[in-house]
Amino acid sequence: SWGLEGSQALSQQAEVIVRQLQELRRLEEEVRLLRETSLQQKMRLEAQAMELEALARAEKAGRAEAEGLRAALAGAEVVRKNLEEGSQRELEEVQRLHQEQVNAGVERIQIHNGELG
Numbered sequence: 001s002w003g004l005e006g007s008q009a010l011s012q013q014a015e016v017i018v019r020q021l022q023e024l025r026r027l028e029e030e031v032r033l034l035r036e037t038s039l040q041q042k043m044r045l046e047a048q049a050m051e052l053e054a055l056a057r058a059e060k061a062g063r064a065e066a067e068g069l070r071a072a073l074a075g076a077e078v079v080r081k082n083l084e085e086g087s088q089r090e091l092e093e094v095q096r097l098h099q100e101q102v103n104a105g106v107e108r109i110q111i112h113n114g115e116l117g
Helices: 003-058 060-116
Strands: none
Touching: 003 060
């Protein structure tokens, strides 16, 4: 049997897993908030785009300026999508690493239980 050292090692592993779960929850919340913000921003961008389209129809003289603004809105949308995709990739990587560490911890516990049995 492992004795006290084995118990302490398992306890430390459990603490590490708990901390990782807390970090994972924090990252998930961050991504959720980012998605929420992105959705709100998308809705604002769509409303602005509709306003710009109405303006372009109403004022031929302002057409060139409206096109420039529309291009800027499209650029902002690209930036928003890139931010969202980057956060999603980061979350998936953290989840993958966490799963590997949980699996390693479970394996240690199984080995420990096998030695005790």
